Amino acid sequence: MVLMAVVLLLLGFFIGLGFFGQQGGFFGLLIALTIWLILTLISFSQGDAILLAASKAKPVTHDVHPQLFNVVEEMRIAAGLPAMPKIYIINDPAPNAFATGRSPQTASVAVTAGLLARLNRDELQGVIAHEMSHILHRDILFVTLAGIMLGSTVLLSNVFLRGMFYGSTGGSRRRYSGGGRGGGQAQLLMLVIAIVAAILAPLMAYLLYFALSRKREYLADAGAARLTRYPEGLASALEKIANDPSPQLATVNKVTAPMYIVNPFKKQGQMKLSDWTSTHPSISERIKILRGMTHGVSFRDYSDSFSKITHKKTVVPLAALTKEDIALREASAQAKKQELLEKQFRQVGDIMRRVNGFIFLTCVCGLKLKIPPNFKGNNVICPRCHKVLPLSA
Amino acid sequence: MTALIIVAAVLVLLIIFVIGIYNALIGLRNQVDNAWSQIDVQLKRRHDLIPNLVETARGYMKHERGTFEAITNARSQAVGAKTVAEASKAEGALGEALSKFMLMVENYPDLKASQNFLAVQEELASTENKISFSRQNYNDQVLFFNNKIQMFPSNTVANMFNFSKRDFFGLESAAEREVPKVSFS
Numbered sequence: 001m002v003l004m005a006v007v008l009l010l011l012g013f014f015i016g017l018g019f020f021g022q023q024g025g026f027f028g029l030l031i032a033l034t035i036w037l038i039l040t041l042i043s044f045s046q047g048d049a050i051l052l053a054a055s056k057a058k059p060v061t062h063d064v065h066p067q068l069f070n071v072v073e074e075m076r077i078a079a080g081l082p083a084m085p086k087i088y089i090i091n092d093p094a095p096n097a098f099a100t101g102r103s104p105q106t107a108s109v110a111v112t113a114g115l116l117a118r119l120n121r122d123e124l125q126g127v128i129a130h131e132m133s134h135i136l137h138r139d140i141l142f143v144t145l146a147g148i149m150l151g152s153t154v155l156l157s158n159v160f161l162r163g164m165f166y167g168s169t170g171g172s173r174r175r176y177s178g179g180g181r182g183g184g185q186a187q188l189l190m191l192v193i194a195i196v197a198a199i200l201a202p203l204m205a206y207l208l209y210f211a212l213s214r215k216r217e218y219l220a221d222a223g224a225a226r227l228t229r230y231p232e233g234l235a236s237a238l239e240k241i242a243n244d245p246s247p248q249l250a251t252v253n254k255v256t257a258p259m260y261i262v263n264p265f266k267k268q269g270q271m272k273l274s275d276w277t278s279t280h281p282s283i284s285e286r287i288k289i290l291r292g293m294t295h296g297v298s299f300r301d302y303s304d305s306f307s308k309i310t311h312k313k314t315v316v317p318l319a320a321l322t323k324e325d326i327a328l329r330e331a332s333a334q335a336k337k338q339e340l341l342e343k344q345f346r347q348v349g350d351i352m353r354r355v356n357g358f359i360f361l362t363c364v365c366g367l368k369l370k371i372p373p374n375f376k377g378n379n380v381i382c383p384r385c386h387k388v389l390p391l392s393a
Numbered sequence: 394m395t396a397l398i399i400v401a402a403v404l405v406l407l408i409i410f411v412i413g414i415y416n417a418l419i420g421l422r423n424q425v426d427n428a429w430s431q432i433d434v435q436l437k438r439r440h441d442l443i444p445n446l447v448e449t450a451r452g453y454m455k456h457e458r459g460t461f462e463a464i465t466n467a468r469s470q471a472v473g474a475k476t477v478a479e480a481s482k483a484e485g486a487l488g489e490a491l492s493k494f495m496l497m498v499e500n501y502p503d504l505k506a507s508q509n510f511l512a513v514q515e516e517l518a519s520t521e522n523k524i525s526f527s528r529q530n531y532n533d534q535v536l537f538f539n540n541k542i543q544m545f546p547s548n549t550v551a552n553m554f555n556f557s558k559r560d561f562f563g564l565e566s567a568a569e570r571e572v573p574k575v576s577f578s
Contacts, residue, residue: 066516074523077431080431
């Protein structure tokens with residue numbers, strides 16, 4: 001986070017030096033700061049609303065999906081959050097979820113219809129607990145701020161490089177070749193440094209951003225295990241999400257990707273480099289770590305399991321590594337039963353129709369009619385018994 | 394003169410430090426109290442849910458009058474409990490009666506298929522979860538608070554203002570903690 005700020009400010013400094021000479025460094029610094037400030041202010045006041053609107057999330061209440069609502073409230077209680085987050089459903093068959101909002105008081109949780117259709121209660125609880133830990137750790141704020149810094153860095157270097165390109169082909173070289181011959185050479189050197197900085201800075205910023213995002217994902221997994229006392233719930237949810245054949249989420253872009261529980265982009269080609277350039281750790285690794293927590297569910301247990309599986313130093317901050325003896329719990333009775341997936345799918349379909357303003361009619365012959373909101377006319381004819389049903393009920 | 398200024402500066406820093414820790418301790422203690430009252434909120438929710446549950450299931454389970462009576466009695470005892478010890482005993486009995494009832498439901502397929510009952514069942518399962526999660530949160534908060542009281546440097550401030558450790562919430566009853574004895578005689 002601090003490193004990203006340094007990258008951004010250094011870029012501004014060098015561009016300033018290249019463009020305006022000796023005194024320009026601080027001017028460039030100022031420009032970088034202003035861009036960053038403006039973008040930050042916008043995303044602070046409107047960020048969550050923009051994200052929710054961009055992903056076409058619809059707000060829901062307790063009546064629409066009692067189980068989702070209850071699970072969110074259970075996790076709110078377990079996390080000790082002061083206020084209930086707002087709950088949204090996204091009408092998309094790809095199973096995924098995200099949390100947003102800059103403070104625990106004004107947070108929102110969104111899940112896709114595909115997620116609700118596939119997971120049982122324990123798995124849904126694991127996913128919601130993961131999102132709740134994002135809220136509790138204020139990860140949304142962190143990732144948003146880092147994302148803005150990344151955006152500012154990319155913007156600044158793009159503007160500079162394009163300006164250079166058009167400047168040199170347009171033939172207006174007066175600006176930076178004026179002055180004495182020696183001064184001109186120093187100026188040229190500064191320009192070269194600025195160009196190199198403008199090319200390298202976005203790359204650096206990207207890598208730092210991805211590293212931050214991955215670390216936060218691990219920490220949210222650890223938090224979820226601790227909140228639910230049941231790492232298997234999240235592990236099996238991740239497994240189901242990873243093995244899901246449905247196409248990738250329709251409304252997603254590079255900036256919103258780190259907010260989701262799993263990377264919403266389906267991989268095209270596998271490269272070794274992808275470990276470095278991914279917003280999320282690999283799902284198989286996350287599952288292995290969660291399943292490796294056989295002794296307890298504290299942050300220390302997660303960190304032990306993490307080092308055993310990735311052979312890396314721990315991601316958990318030292319302050320959270322106090323010794324706690326927290327035992328795992330059993331699977332809930334409902335999750336032990338094999339649920340009828342098909343029925344669950346149909347229920348979720350009905351929920352989406354209700355959210356989208358469909359009207360439900362039950363004919364006397366027992367047939368259930370689902371009428372879309374843009375239906376014109378006051379009557380419908382039941383396709384089974386041909387009785388005319390009035391629409392305004 | 395300079396020595397005096399240095400001493401004064403150190404004193405001021407020390408006071409700011411003590412105030413900071415004191416406020417943090419008060420904040421943590423309030424969170425513990427808040428977590429405790431959350432448990433009561435969830436228990437109250439369970440009490441409110443029971444009449445609804447009994448009403449929904451009664452029509453289907455005509456021969457289980459004893460079970461309903463046990464639940465209703467346990468509920469009224471839990472609602473009327475005066476002391477903490479009384480309340481925890483009554484809540485334990487209520488929890489047991491409810492889990493017995495949920496096992497019995499398995500024998501009534503009609504009841505299990507009823508939409509009304511499914512809705513009540515989800516609410517009941519969630520309420521039981523909420524009770525245990527609010528207890529879990531209480532214990533987590535107590536752990537943070539106790540750690541802060543015992544660890545250096547905040548323990549000095551805690552001793553100065555007589556902050557005392559809080560107790561963890563125990564299991565439902567002492568009997569549950571005990572491992573059942575198996576004899577081979």
